[in-house]
Amino acid sequence: MNSLASAPTISIEKKAATRRVETRSQEPGRQNPKIAIVGGGPGGLMTAYLLQKKAGRALSISVFEAADRLGGKILTPQFKMAPVNYEAGAAEFYDYSPVDEDPLKELIQELGLPITKMGGNGVSLKGHWIGNLDDLEAHLGPGARQQWVRFHQQTRDRMTPLDFYLSGSEESTPSPKVCDSRDSFAECLKSIESGELRHFIKTQIHSDLATEPECTNVEYGLQNYVMNDPAYMQLFGIEGGNERLPQELVRRTRADFRLQHRVHSIEKAESGQFEICYSKDSDKQYEAFDYVVIALPHDALPHVRFEGHRLQAAMQSHYEHYHHPAHYLRLTLLFRSPFWQGKLNDSYCMLDDFGGCCLYDESSRLVEPEFGVLGWLLGGTEAIEYSKLSDSQLFELALNSVPKFLGDARPHFMEGRVHRWLNAVNAIPGGRTSRPIHQRHCPEPVDNRELYVVGDYLYDATLNGVLDSADYVSSGIAAAVHFES
Ligand SMILES: Cc1cc2nc3c(=O)[nH]c(=O)nc-3n(C[C@H](O)[C@H](O)[C@H](O)COP(=O)(O)OP(=O)(O)OC[C@H]3O[C@@H](n4cnc5c(N)ncnc54)[C@H](O)[C@@H]3O)c2cc1C
Structure with a gap:
């Protein structure tokens, strides 16, 4: 598997897109906190559903899913x-x-x-x-x-x-x-x-x-x-099938579900927002978000580039700890x-x-x-x-x-x-040594504290574990956006 460290630099194409993002975030009606959830499997969908329940205010949630369906391994x-x-x-x-x-x-x-x-x-x-x-x-x-x-x-x-x-x-x-x-x-x-x-x-x-x-x-x-x-x-x-769980979560969640949107890289911009690079078909696009939740299985992490020294090092350490x-x-x-x-x-x-x-x-x-x-x-x-x-x-x-x-x-x-x-x-879910719960979910809590990780591999590699993880992260973000409002 490729190292998380092998992250090429961002191209000029990105700068143009960044301008587009800045324009968009100034549009009226875009005041709600923007939350990107990367991965439309059970972990991502549970996080979106719980966030909506707990936030106590309107949120703008986007779920990026690489496949043409939601539900992941269900x-x-x-x-x-x-x-x-x-x-x-x-x-x-x-x-x-x-x-x-x-x-x-x-x-x-x-x-x-x-x-x-x-x-x-x-x-x-x-x-x-x-x-x-x-x-x-x-x-x-x-x-x-x-x-x-x-x-x-x-x-x-x-x-x-x-x-x-x-x-x-x-x-x-x-x-x-x-x-x-x-x-x-x-x-x-x-x-x-x-x-x-x-x-x-x-x-x-x-x-x-x-x-x-x-x-x-x-x-x-x-x-x-x-x-x-x-x-x-x-x-x-x-x-009627276990897939009814993700389907029902989707039905009850107000979010922008973006199918066939693969996320390639994430970087904290000078604005303080996270800039996500994703592709739809072969077309690369960029968009800024206030919070990011990486709801990907462990084996998908190396395929996303985490830019910036601190975030890249923290995600590398996170990946290695759980790489079993x-x-x-x-x-x-x-x-x-x-x-x-x-x-x-x-x-x-x-x-x-x-x-x-x-x-x-x-x-x-x-x-x-x-x-x-x-x-x-x-x-x-x-x-x-x-x-x-x-x-x-x-x-x-x-x-x-x-x-x-x-x-x-x-x-x-x-x-x-x-x-x-x-x-x-x-x-070996949880890794060889158990990490404190916040460290598991927020790999770089200093400069990137609005970037969270959700995964079953942080607990017991089951749907119960991924729900515990989604619960922790949704509570953290809900508390933060409540405080900001
Ligand atoms: C064969 C099998 C049997 C299992 N049996 C059980 C069981 O009986 N009971 C149980 O509790 N658990 C079981 N599990 C585990 C369970 O499936 C997982 O706990 C659960 O699916 C984890 O959810 P997740 O959202 O973290 O990951 P996933 O379900 O893997 O979903 C992740 C999603 O992210 C998407 N994605 C990946 N990369 C990107 C990207 N770059 N950009 C955007 N989207 C991306 C994927 O397409 C996928 O839809 C089983 C797993 C397998 C494989």
């Missing part, structure tokens, strides 16, 4: 051969309400979006179904059962449901056994003697981790382990019917194919599905390696991996889809 497309939805990006929402307040669930309720519970805890190991401890013992032996009980209890002692809930927040005070450990999660798994049990546990969590146990820390590894326990959290989806890329590959297959019905009663299960992947029964989101949809979520090294194969090779491998006890998938297969999400998620 994406619910349809197949070509039948009008059937599937989740191509974020598949589920994490529900922390059994432990404490859950702002994401509250937001979804506030927007009036109906939800469906999701769940699953079965694992298919070489075609053997392990749905409970008795199955585990039958397949791996009584020693493995005892070791599992010990590991599970130790993990619960190290990370309670409240520790898990607070992880990433400033109130977080997890056990030193978790946080002071410089070990990788792979070291932690070595405490399990049985290689077969280790394989089972890795299979259970590999697709959630989106990386390998040696590439993440103990805290994130354990978080991904305990999330299988309903005492820690539960799961749900939005009826992780990877997903999602394969989704449409079938003439849900031929496995009655044999898989959960929303998903884990398979030990593809280095450990999650198999979603996408049709379980519907009451009486006419067609069947299965989705494979591969993570980490396998996501990278299998991404190199063609779509049709991947469909073959997916069909071969359907556990025999579910039935013969091949005669029912209609259409497949592949979504490659390399570098799109984070292997």
Whole structure:
């Protein structure tokens, strides 16, 4: 990935545009604070919605989105051969309400979006179904059962449901056994003697981790382990598709949503405003804003130039601190019917194919599905390696991996889809050491204190985390514009 430091200088074209900006900001009716949100994914849209709610005055909000749609990695497309939805990006929402307040669930309720519970805890190991401890013992032996009980209890002692809930927040005070450990999660798994049990546990969590146990820390590894326990959290989806969340946020937010507007550079001008350089088609344009929110995933940051020594250095340090890329590959297959019905009663299960992947029964989101949809979520090294194969090779491998006890998938297969999400998620969210909350969101608070960053990678790499981040930033800007008014 290119260094953030490799920022060429600004061209003459810019000077002309700067003049245009100055003229525009003197126009009557342009007195409202101008806020640019870069990125129209969940983070950007949540920030815009919350800002409008909290500001207590009119704002002029512009959302710059490089793609031709809003919603980022919440994406619910349809197949070509039948009008059937599937989740191509974020598949589920994490529900922390059994432990404490859950702002994401509250937001979804506030927007009036109906939800469906999701769940699953079965694992298919070489075609053997392990749905409970008795199955585990039958397949791996009584020693493995005892070791599992010990590991599970130790993990619960190290990370309670409240520790898990607070992880990433400033109130977080997890056990030193978790946080002071410089070990990788792979070291932690070595405490399990049985290689077969280790394989089972890795299979259970590999697709959630989106990386390998040696590439993440103990805290994130354990978080991904305990999330299988309903005492820690539960799961749900939005009826009609998860993409209804960004769509509803857009519907309720008064902002200028600019699709196919890619932001290239940001610089604080002498006027004190930030000048944004963006392109629509191939045409570069410049515009000035009072506040800027960078709501981009970590891997998109190097593609934006931050001008000015202090801002450039701060954004470089920010990027390096959070640079722990992780990877997903999602394969989704449409079938003439849900031929496995009655044999898989959960929303998903884990398979030990593809280095450990999650198999979603996408049709379980519907009451009486006419067609069947299965989705494979591969993570980490396998996501990278299998991404190199063609779509049709991947469909073959997916069909071969359907556990025999579910039935013969091949005669029912209609259409497949592949979504490659390399570098799109984070292997050590929050970085190796936790940064204070303001530093996370305002990388250069001296000369560039009106430039904020929103991201899931600042918390836990989930939609809950990106909402926490949007909440913090929208509160900061709302307080500042209120003070100015
Ligand atoms: C396969 C997969 C499965 C996941 N599953 C879950 C899950 O089940 N539950 C969960 O909570 N989370 C899940 N996540 C994580 C979740 O998707 C993210 O937390 C969330 O999308 C982060 O939102 P964001 O707005 O920060 O980034 P994004 O969703 O990536 O949105 C960023 C937006 O910025 C735009 N952009 C990029 N560069 C520019 C630029 N230069 N100028 C303008 N616009 C730009 C992009 O086009 C995009 O629309 C999953 C992620 C993936 C990839």
